Amino acid sequence: MTGKTMRLSTLAAAVLLAASALPALAQSPAPDALEPRVKGGRFVMRDGEAIYRNVCQACHMADAKGAQGSGIYPALAANPRLAAAAYPIRVIVNGQKGMPSLGALFDDDQVAAVVAYVRTHFGNSYAGAVTAAEVKAQRPAAARAARAAGAATAG
Numbered sequence: 180m181t182g183k184t185m186r187l188s189t190l191a192a193a194v195l196l197a198a199s200a201l202p203a204l205a206q207s208p209a210p211d212a213l214e215p216r217v218k219g220g221r222f223v224m225r226d227g228e229a230i231y232r233n234v235c236q237a238c239h240m241a242d243a244k245g246a247q248g249s250g251i252y253p254a255l256a257a258n259p260r261l262a263a264a265a266y267p268i269r270v271i272v273n274g275q276k277g278m279p280s281l282g283a284l285f286d287d288d289q290v291a292a293v294v295a296y297v298r299t300h301f302g303n304s305y306a307g308a309v310t311a312a313e314v315k316a317q318r319p320a321a322a323r324a325a326r327a328a329g330a331a332t333a334g
């Protein structure tokens with residue numbers, strides 16, 4: 180196992196551990212608890228809803244209304260900040276304050292799928308596809324290159 184794979188697996192395990200430690204999830208055992216949810220350091224679910232249920236729900240809750248306890252987990256339900264897909268993509272890929280960066284645990288299609296899911300459920304109805312290319316553009320290396328290109332053309 181390479182060092183990189185090791186770190187990713189550890190992060191994935193930490194997210195899953197955080198998930199199972201939360202009371203909301205403990206009340207309803209995950210239906211796929213016996214299936215491996217991480218392979219090669221990445222989550223295996225491809226479907227937006229499955230990703231939400233297995234990963235995001237632990238913090239944002241099943242109804243996506245968020246929670247407040249040892250931390251503040253914002254509601255994704257009826258959230259106007261999801262109007263532009265770039266924002267949730269950036270938060271998921273790069274993390275933001277109390278939200279861990281999950282970019283390494285998903286490929287671009289998986290991030291696009293879960294963003295499309297939350298933008299069209301829980302009282303959100305933001306039409307429009309979310310593409311893997313939009314996710315790729317928010318990956319740290321791509322974002323750095325875009326900033327460098329912008330700086331180069333700005334002057």
Ligand code: HEC
Nearest residue numbers: 197234235238251252253260267270275276277278279293
């Ligand atoms: C370990 C807990 C945790 C997990 C897992 C998690 N989040 Fe978050 N999320 C947070 C916290 C805490 C914040 C608030 C960050 C801040 O203060 O800016 C947040 C913020 C967000 C925001 C910004 C909301 C806003 O109003 O600004 C979005 C969008 C989001 N999360 C989506 C997701 C999605 C989709 C997933 C699953 C792929 C996910 N989160 C998984 C904890 C989590």
